[in-house]
Amino acid sequence: MTSRTLKIGPISPAAEGPLYEQIVAGVKREVAASRLLPGAALPSVRALAAELLVSVITVKRAYEELERGGIIFSRQGLGTFIADAGAEETRRSGCDAARQHLRDAARAAREAGLSEKDLLDLLRKEF
Amino acid sequence: MNAVTLTHVERRLGGFALGPLSLEVPRGAVTAFIGPNGAGKTTTLDLIMGLGTADAGGIEVLGFSMPRDEVAIKSRVAYVSPDLNYTAWGKVGRVLDFVRGFYPDWNAARCTQLMQEFGIARGEGIAALSFGARIKLSLVIALARDAELLVLDEPTVGLDVNARQVLFREILDFVKRDDRAVLISSHQLSDLERLADYVALINRGKLVTMGRMDALVGRYVQVDAAMANGALPRLDGIKILDHDGDWCRLLLDRKAIEPSALAARGFTVTSETPMTLEEVFLALVDKP
Numbered sequence: 001m002t003s004r005t006l007k008i009g010p011i012s013p014a015a016e017g018p019l020y021e022q023i024v025a026g027v028k029r030e031v032a033a034s035r036l037l038p039g040a041a042l043p044s045v046r047a048l049a050a051e052l053l054v055s056v057i058t059v060k061r062a063y064e065e066l067e068r069g070g071i072i073f074s075r076q077g078l079g080t081f082i083a084d085a086g087a088e089e090t091r092r093s094g095c096d097a098a099r100q101h102l103r104d105a106a107r108a109a110r111e112a113g114l115s116e117k118d119l120l121d122l123l124r125k126e127f
Numbered sequence: 128m129n130a131v132t133l134t135h136v137e138r139r140l141g142g143f144a145l146g147p148l149s150l151e152v153p154r155g156a157v158t159a160f161i162g163p164n165g166a167g168k169t170t171t172l173d174l175i176m177g178l179g180t181a182d183a184g185g186i187e188v189l190g191f192s193m194p195r196d197e198v199a200i201k202s203r204v205a206y207v208s209p210d211l212n213y214t215a216w217g218k219v220g221r222v223l224d225f226v227r228g229f230y231p232d233w234n235a236a237r238c239t240q241l242m243q244e245f246g247i248a249r250g251e252g253i254a255a256l257s258f259g260a261r262i263k264l265s266l267v268i269a270l271a272r273d274a275e276l277l278v279l280d281e282p283t284v285g286l287d288v289n290a291r292q293v294l295f296r297e298i299l300d301f302v303k304r305d306d307r308a309v310l311i312s313s314h315q316l317s318d319l320e321r322l323a324d325y326v327a328l329i330n331r332g333k334l335v336t337m338g339r340m341d342a343l344v345g346r347y348v349q350v351d352a353a354m355a356n357g358a359l360p361r362l363d364g365i366k367i368l369d370h371d372g373d374w375c376r377l378l379l380d381r382k383a384i385e386p387s388a389l390a391a392r393g394f395t396v397t398s399e400t401p402m403t404l405e406e407v408f409l410a411l412v413d414k415p
Contacts (some may be wrong), residue, residue: 017319022342050299054155057324057341087286111265 006030006043011052019054023062031071031082032090042072042080070095128188130154130276130308131175136169136184145170145374147184152276152325155305157298159323159340160312161404162325163412167332168312169208172280175310176206189275202231205269208280213253219264220249223271230272230294244293247290259285270297275300283318295322320344320404330412342399347407349400350377350386355393363412366410 008026020057030036041124042063043051049059064081070089074080083089102123109119131152131393138145145167152158156349173179174186175195186193188200202346216222240250246261247256256264269277282289298309299322313319314380319326320340325335336393354360354373361367364383369376377387388401402410 013317046191046299046303046305049273050296050303053295053299055301055324055340057339059129061341069183070151 005051005092006048007035007116011081013017018097021060022057022067023048023052023059023066024056027066028090028093031086032094036082038082038084038086042082044079050127128154129187130189131310132185132187133171133175134185134187136171136174136186137182137319138167138174138179139182140170143167143170143332145174148329148332149184150319150327150334150337152300152308152310154308154323156329157309157311157317157322158325160310160327160329161314161316161319162329162335165331166329169280170332171329172206172208172278172310174314175278176204177201193408202378204276204278205272205273205274206278206280207262207265207269207282209258209267209284210280211261211265213261213264214370216253218249219256220323221223221253222253222264223249223268226268227271232273234271234273238267241267241270241297244297257285259279259287259290261338262286265288266297270301275307277309277311279294279305279309279313281313282311283313291318298322316405316408317403326404328408328411335411339383344402344407346381347402347404347410348379348381348386348401350379350389350396351375351398351400352377352389352396354393360389360394368410400411 006027008030011022011026013019018023027036027042043046045059045063046056049056052059063072063074067074070083071086072080073083080106093106108120129151131150133148133150136145136148137146137147140143141163143165148167148171150171158167160171161289170179174181175188177193177200180194189203192201193200213222216225223238225237227238238366245267247263247267251260253264262282266282282294286294295318298311301307302309311319311323325341326340328335343378349368352375354375357373358379359370359375360368364380366378367375368412375397386396389396
C-alpha cells in the first residue's frame with residue numbers, strides 16, 4: 001500500500017507543543033482543509049518517522065492519539081487511513097478547543113476588569 | 128528478543144568499576160545511551176563489541192553470547208567510534224577496499240551513495256582529514272553494510288550540521304526494518320530526545336534509569352512554588368533545585384507526586400514547566 005507523503009510542515013522544537021502534538025495538529029489541519037480526504041492512506045509509522053526526523057515512538061504516539069480521536073483508523077497489515085468521520089471529528093475537536101480558549105479568554109478578561117462588550121469588541125477585531 | 132541484553136555485567140578498569148549493569152536494547156528502535164563523562168558508556172559499548180572482557184555477568188547480542196560467539200556477533204554489528212583510526216591506510220579508497228573484504232554484507236552501491244551524502248572522496252588522504260571527516264569515514268563503513276545492529280559511540284562529534292542531518296536520516300532509515308536496532312551514545316541530548324525511542328542513563332558505572340524516552344521526559348516536571356510556612360517540601364519524589372526566601376524551585380517525579388498535591392500542603396504553585404532530556408539529565412545526575 002503506497003501512500004503520499006504527508007505535507008504537514010516541519011516538526012520543530014522551536015514550535016509550540018511536544019513533537020507528537022505537532023504531528024497531530026498537522027494531520028488535523030490537512031483533514032480540516034480537505035487536503036487529506038476520507039480513505040486516504042497515511043505513511044507507515046517508520047516511514048513518517050524517517051521523513052520528519054523524529055523517533056518512531058513520537059509518530060506512534062501521534063497516530064494513537066489521532067485514532068483515539070476518530071480521525072484515522074488502522075487495519076492490521078494494510079496501513080493507516082483517514083476515517084470517514086475524520087473531517088467532522090476534526091471540526092468538532094477544533095470547536096471544543098475554541099470554546100476552551102474562549103472560556104480562558106473570558107476569565108482573563110474578567111480578571112483584567114473588562115466588560116462583556118470590551119471582550120466582544122476584542123474578539124471581533126481578532127476574528 | 129532484544130538486540131542486546133546485559134545481565135549484571137561488571138568490569139573493573141584501574142580505579143573505575145562498571146556495574147553490575149543490566150540493560151536492554153530493543154529491536155526496531157533507537158536507544159540512547161547517555162551519561163556524564165567517565166560514566167562507563169564507552170566501556171559498556173566496548174564490552175558489547177568484544178573489546179575487553181567482562182569480569183562478571185552475561186552479554187547477549189542478537190541472540191548470541193559474547194565473548195563465545197564473538198565472530199558471529201561482529202559480522203552482524205556495525206560500530207562507529209571516534210577512536211577508530213585508519214591513518215595507516217593512507218587514502219580513503221584503500222581503507223574501503225580493505226574493510227569490504229571483511230564483510231559479506233558489504234554493499235558497494237550503498238557505499239558510493241553514502242560517500243556522496245557525507246561528502247568524502249576515495250582519493251582523500253586520511254592524515255589530512257579533519258576530525259569530523261574521519262567520523263564520516265567510520266559512518267560510511269558502518270552504514271555500507273547490511274548490519275542488524277548499529278552501535279554508535281559519539282558519532283556526532285565534529286560533524287557539521289549537514290552531516291548530522293544525513294546521519295539522523297540514515298539512523299531512522301535503518302530502523303524502518305523492525306528487526307534492526309540502533310544503540311547510540313552521545314552528549315547531544317536534544318538530538319537524542321528527538322530521535323531515540325528508548326533511553327538508558329548511567330552514572331558512575333551504574334544504571335540511573337532506563338525506559339521510553341517520552342516516559343522519562345514526561346515523568347518529571349519543574350515547579351516554582353511559594354512556601355506558605357517557609358518550610359521546604361521534603362517529600363518522596365521531590366528534589367529541591369533551588370530556594371530563596373519563601374520561593375523554591377522543585378523537581379517533581381510525577382510517579383510519586385503530582386504538582387496538584389502541593390497545593391494541599393500549603394504551597395502556591397506559580398509555574399509548572401515540562402522538562403527537556405537535558406534538564407532531566409542534569410536533575411538526575413549529581414554533580415561531581
